[in-house]
Amino acid sequence: xxxxxxxGVGPKIADRLREAGIESAEQLLAIFPRRYLDRAGNVxxxxxxxxxxxxxxxxxxxxxxxxxxxxxxPFATVMVEDDTGAVRVTFFGAQAKGTPHAFRHGRKVxxxxxxxxxxxxxxxxxxxxEFLDDEDAPLAPLPVYPLFAGFGPKRVAGLVGAALDQxxxxxxxxxxxxxPPPSDDWMALGAALQTxxxxxxxxxxxxxxxxxxxxxxxxxxxxxxxMQLGLHVRRRGVEAVPGLPISVTGKMRDAFEASLGFALxxxxxxxxxxxxxxxxxxxxxxxxxxxxxxSGKTAVAFLAAADVIESGYQVALMAPTELLxxxxxxxxxxxxxxxxxxxxxxxxxxxxxxxxxxxxxxxTGNAKLVIxxxxxxxxxxxxxxxGMAIVDEQHRFGVGQRAALRRxxxxxxxxxxxxxxxxRSLAMTLYGDLDLSLLTERPPGRRTVETRLIVGNEDAxxxxxxxxxxxxxxxxLVYPLVEESEELDLDAAExxxxxxxxxxxxxxxxGLVHGRMGSDERDRVMDEFRRGEIRVLVGTTVxxxxxxxxxxxxxxxxHAERFGLSQLHQxxxxxxxxxxxxxxVLLASGEIGDKAYRRLDTLVRTDDGLxxxxxxxxxxxxxxxxxRRQHGLPAMRWASLARxxxxxxxxxxxxxxxxxxxxxxAAHPKIARVLKHRWGDRLDLGGSG
Ligand code: ADP
Ligand code: MG
Numbered sequence: 292x293x294x295x296x297x298x299g300v301g302p303k304i305a306d307r308l309r310e311a312g313i314e315s316a317e318q319l320l321a322i323f324p325r326r327y328l329d330r331a332g333n334v335x336x337x338x339x340x341x342x343x344x345x346x347x348x349x350x351x352x353x354x355x356x357x358x359x360x361x362x363x364x365p366f367a368t369v370m371v372e373d374d375t376g377a378v379r380v381t382f383f384g385a386q387a388k389g390t391p392h393a394f395r396h397g398r399k400v401x402x403x404x405x406x407x408x409x410x411x412x413x414x415x416x417x418x419x420x421e422f423l424d425d426e427d428a429p430l431a432p433l434p435v436y437p438l439f440a441g442f443g444p445k446r447v448a449g450l451v452g453a454a455l456d457q458x459x460x461x462x463x464x465x466x467x468x469x470x471p472p473p474s475d476d477w478m479a480l481g482a483a484l485q486t487x488x489x490x491x492x493x494x495x496x497x498x499x500x501x502x503x504x505x506x507x508x509x510x511x512x513x514x515x516x517x518m519q520l521g522l523h524v525r526r527r528g529v530e531a532v533p534g535l536p537i538s539v540t541g542k543m544r545d546a547f548e549a550s551l552g553f554a555l556x557x558x559x560x561x562x563x564x565x566x567x568x569x570x571x572x573x574x575x576x577x578x579x580x581x582x583x584x585x586s587g588k589t590a591v592a593f594l595a596a597a598d599v600i601e602s603g604y605q606v607a608l609m610a611p612t613e614l615l616x617x618x619x620x621x622x623x624x625x626x627x628x629x630x631x632x633x634x635x636x637x638x639x640x641x642x643x644x645x646x647x648x649x650x651x652x653x654x655t656g657n658a659k660l661v662i663x664x665x666x667x668x669x670x671x672x673x674x675x676x677x678g679m680a681i682v683d684e685q686h687r688f689g690v691g692q693r694a695a696l697r698r699x700x701x702x703x704x705x706x707x708x709x710x711x712x713x714x715r716s717l718a719m720t721l722y723g724d725l726d727l728s729l730l731t732e733r734p735p736g737r738r739t740v741e742t743r744l745i746v747g748n749e750d751a752x753x754x755x756x757x758x759x760x761x762x763x764x765x766x767x768l769v770y771p772l773v774e775e776s777e778e779l780d781l782d783a784a785e786x787x788x789x790x791x792x793x794x795x796x797x798x799x800x801x802g803l804v805h806g807r808m809g810s811d812e813r814d815r816v817m818d819e820f821r822r823g824e825i826r827v828l829v830g831t832t833v834x835x836x837x838x839x840x841x842x843x844x845x846x847x848x849x850h851a852e853r854f855g856l857s858q859l860h861q862x863x864x865x866x867x868x869x870x871x872x873x874x875x876v877l878l879a880s881g882e883i884g885d886k887a888y889r890r891l892d893t894l895v896r897t898d899d900g901l902x903x904x905x906x907x908x909x910x911x912x913x914x915x916x917x918x919r920r921q922h923g924l925p926a927m928r929w930a931s932l933a934r935x936x937x938x939x940x941x942x943x944x945x946x947x948x949x950x951x952x953x954x955x956x957a958a959h960p961k962i963a964r965v966l967k968h969r970w971g972d973r974l975d976l977g978g979s980g
Contacts, residue, residue, distance in 0.1 A: 292316035292461070298453045308450075311440035319454040320484045322447060323510075323929065324434030327490065327499040328403045328419060331430055337376035339406045339413050346403040348423065349373040354394035356387060369394045371402060378406070379414040386417070399423040401430070431492045432499050451488055469962050470516045471945045483509035502929065508938060511930045515942035518930075520962070521970040523946050526577065526725075527954065532702040534575035535604060535678050543601035546630035547594055556735065559591050562728045566595045569704065569726070576679070576704035582730030583900035584864025585737065588708045591730070592681045593623055595706060600632055600659045604678020604703075608662045611684045613638050613810055614817070614833055619683070620662045622839070627660055637663035637672065640810045679704040710861065710900075739898040740867040742875040744851075744891050752878045753795045756827075756847050759874055760799050764844030765826045767834055767865055771850050773805045781880075782849050788829035800825035806833045832858065834865055841869040851877035852887035856907040859894050886910060 294305040297316055313319055334345045349371040356365040367390035369380040380402060382390050394400070404418030419433070436447035478486070486506035490499055498504050502511065548555070555563070562580060569576035582588045596606040608623075610616040620636040627634040635658035637649045652658040656675030661667065680703050707725065745752045756766050768791070772783040788803040802816040802825040813833075820828045821840050828834070828843075832854075846866045851859060859877070867873035877891050893906045930938070949959070956963040 292454075292458060294319075297450070297457060299449065300453070307440045307442075313440070316454040316458055319451055320488065322436060322439055322451060323487060325437045325444075326435050327432040327496055328435055329496045330401060330403070330421070330433050331492070331496075335375040336371075336373045336378050339378060341408040341413070342405060344405045346401065347371075347373065347378065348399065348401050349378070351394045351396055351398045351400055352377065353396065354391040356391060367391060367394075371400060378402075379409075379412050380418060380420070381409075381414055381416050383417070393422075403433070431490050432494065432496045434488060434490070455485065455488055469959075469965060470513050471949065474941070478505050478509045480509065480513070482506070502931070502934070507929065511935055512938050512942055514930050515935065515939050516945055517966055517969050519939075519943045519946035520949065520966055523943075523950055524956075524966070527950060532575065534570070534573060534702060534704060535602075536572075537570040537598050537602045537604075537678065537704075539598045539601040541598075541601075543630060543632075544594060544597040547597040547626065550626040550629040551590060551593075553734070555590070555594075556587065556732055558730050558732045559587055562591050562730060563594055565726075565728050566591070566706065567598065570595075570598060570679075575702040576706060577725055578706050578728055579725040580706060580708045580728045580730065582708075582710065583733070584710045584861055585733060585868050586710075586730040587734050588710070588730060589619065589622070589683070592683075592706060592708060593626065596660055596679065596681070597630070599678040599704065602678065604676045605653070605656060605658065605674050606660050606679045606681065607667055607674070607677060607703075608660065608681045608683065609667050610662070610664060612833065613640060613664055614804075614813065615683065616662055616664045617810070617814060618817075618839065623660065623662065632659040633657060634660040634662060637661060637666060638810070639664060639666045677703045679706065682707040684708065684710060710864070737867060738870070738872055740863055740873045740875050742863065742877065742895045742898070744877045744879065744895050746879045746883065747881045749878065752847055752876050755874065755876050756845050757795065759845035760796070760826055762844075764871065765820065765823065765840065765842045766796075766799075766828070767843055767846040767862075768827065768829045769834060769846065769848045769862055770829070770831060771853050773807055773831055781853075784829050784831050787849075791827060791829060796827045799827050801827045801829060804828060804830040804833055806831060832862065834862070839868060840865075843868070843873075844871050845874045845876070847876040847878055849878045850880055851891055852879045852883040856890045856893060856903055856910065859890070860900060860903050863894070863898075 292315060294300050294308055294313070294316060295302060297319075300308075308319070313322075329346045334347050336347050336349060339345055339347070350373070352370045352372050354367065354369040356367055358365045364384070365387055366384075367382040367387040369382075369390060370377050371380060372378075380394075399422065401421045401423055402415050402418045403420070404415050406413050406415055408414070409416070419435070421433075423430075434448065436444045436451065438444065439447045442450070483506040486494070486504065487510065490504075490506075494504055499507075566576065566578065569578060580588055580591065592608065596608075599606050608619060610619055616636065616638055620634065624634040624636075633652070635649055635652055637646070637653070641649065649658070650671060650673075653661055654673045654675055661674070666672070682705070743755070745755075756768070760766050768787065770782055770784040770787055772779070772781055774785050775781070775783045784803060784805055788801055791797070792801040800819075802820055804813050804816050816825070816828070819825045823842065843866050846862060848854065848859065848862055854862070863875040866875060875894075877894065879887070879891060883891070889906075889910060893903060897903060949956075949962070953959055956966070
């Protein structure tokens with residue numbers, strides 16, 4: 292229905308709505324209430340308190356305008372009482388003038404909002420109010436709308452209300468059922484929208500505010516269904532191209548494996564088998580390898596590369612930081628050499644001449660394993676025959692970046708690795724288009740890292756570190772900043788390294804690494820640490836990801852309260868990489884908040900990455916974890932990943948079933964249209980997730 296046919300909507304208002312993306316009366320119903328207000332509750336007025344969010348019912352005793360010195364306009368003040376006491380209500384601005392007329396003595400009124408103590412008088416300022424003509428009728432919870440297109444909540448409520456009234460029965464006809472019903476309590480779309488905007492008294496306030504009603508579930512399912520459908524369409528787009536055929540004698544694989552110097556765990560073997568199955572037939576591999584820090588993902592990726600290389604293709608390994616790329620290179624290059632193939636490093640910090648040479652070798656196909664940062668996806672990098680792309684620590688890359696790598700060739704196999712063991716619900720959302728492999732066990736002999744929280748007492752923390760280094764270990768000391776800052780009173784890496792070179796650790800050799808130093812200098816320090824020439828390494832979180840020095844047995848994280856849970860877990864993973872006992876000292880400053888304490892305590896209690904990720908999800912909420920890096924998904928308005936796991940699974944199944952039946956959605960043009968509308972360009976990401 293045309294917007295202008297709605298009561299109270301003229302061309303101007305219609306234009307404003309259109310600018311905000313609302314084209315029709317039906318679409319107005321997509322503005323959901325922010326929350327619902329209680330209208331049943333009967334809070335006695337004498338139990339109100341400062342800052343309380345409450346709903347009361349009472350009778351108007353008086354109402355008047357209070358005049359102030361010009362030019363300040365008058366404001367209105369109303370007194371409302373019940374059997375227990377009285378409360379003041381004030382209205383300012385345009386609303387003040389009509390107030391005394393509306394709030395006539397003796398009228399019953401419901402007030403809802405936050406009460407504040409103003410000059411010691413408890414006062415509702417601009418509360419939601421409703422006159423109760425029939426006081427005894429039970430009142431259903433009242434939706435409160437967000438600000439929209441510059442309209443206030445009440446105005447939005449009016450617009451939505453008009454749409455509901457005037458659409459009436461036609462609502463049901465206009466809104467077709469597109470999504471397949473997942474369960475018996477499946478509501479019609481129109482009825483669901485009606486309930487969400489005009490809940491009846493059978494629904495409790497709690498259920499409504501938690502989004503836990505059949506009507507909400509109907510809408511949430513719809514959202515999840517189209518999200519999963521898009522992910523799977525994208526995925527199947529990839530599958531439409533046949534994968535590069537990898538067929539080998541296994542000679543290279545044996546050579547790679549022999550160069551490792553250890554035997555694979557059963558879990559590593561199983562994952563390799565999955566990968567090899569992907570490589571030898573069917574569509575291109577599109578797999579996520581998840582495993583906690585230190586679970587041995589790099590080794591798996593390296594061995595997976597062997598078959599691809601033996602088949603005459605190149606393999607690209609993309610790391611999120613320069614430091615990590617260099618480390619991968621330093622670890623893998625000798626292994627490659629032992630197996631008789633050429634590895635190549637490509638980073639943004641290389642000299643131009645160096646880089647040109649590297650690019651040459653990549654385009655001629657001479658370099659078989661190319662390791663680099665995201666500079667690998669820059670347009671100038673051309674591969675002779677890219678057979679597989681491996682993306683390390685995938686959570687640090689946006690979806691778009693993965694896509695770009697993927698586009699480098701027609702359809703190279705793709706293996707992404709992540710040490711952030713995201714909960715399953717999140718994995719399905721982000722990677723609904725990837726197959727999932729899990730490394731659950733750690734390499735043999737690994738012990739859990741003992742973790743201690745020390746609040747305030749730095750010397751005690753240093754003593755603990757010292758003990759471990761004296762016993763033959765090496766230590767990481769991590770600080771949140773490189774230099775001291777004027778705004779934040781925090782210890783920083785640079786000054787602390789200077790201090791430790793003189794006291795506490797002077798006898799062990801102290802090095803410093805951080806993101807701002809040149810890569811030559813940083814490599815030199817890392818090498819000294821790796822070789823044991825220095826045994827205490829002070830740094831920033833550049834050491835967070837993937838740094839692998841098995842002799843490191845203790846890590847101290849200063850100002851631990853400032854780090855996020857998964858970041859702390861990553862940092863802790865820098866130690867415990869050999870069979871020696873390892874220690875993580877979380878050094879917190881004097882005053883830590885509840886949330887920070889909960890994070891640190893979680894870390895002390897468990898070493899299980901998945902449990903930590905779930906706790907993280909609980910503390911931070913999924914929006915934060917998805918972060919701004921994860922582009923490429925439609926925004927989720929209604930679904931909550933922490934809450935709607937079951938719905939997510941049934942939405943995924945429904946999406947899959949539909950695509951199995953009708954891969955091109957040829958028989959479902961309307962679904963195809965809605966899908967396109969919701970995903971826009973994002974369905975054309977070169978086929979990658
Ligand atoms: P991730 O990338 O999953 O954090 P890595 O692949 O870096 O883990 O492995 C961590 C450490 O464990 C490395 O030093 C690696 O050489 C070693 N490692 C990997 N797999 C095994 C294994 N099966 N047995 C012994 N050590 C292993
Ligand atoms: Mg790794």
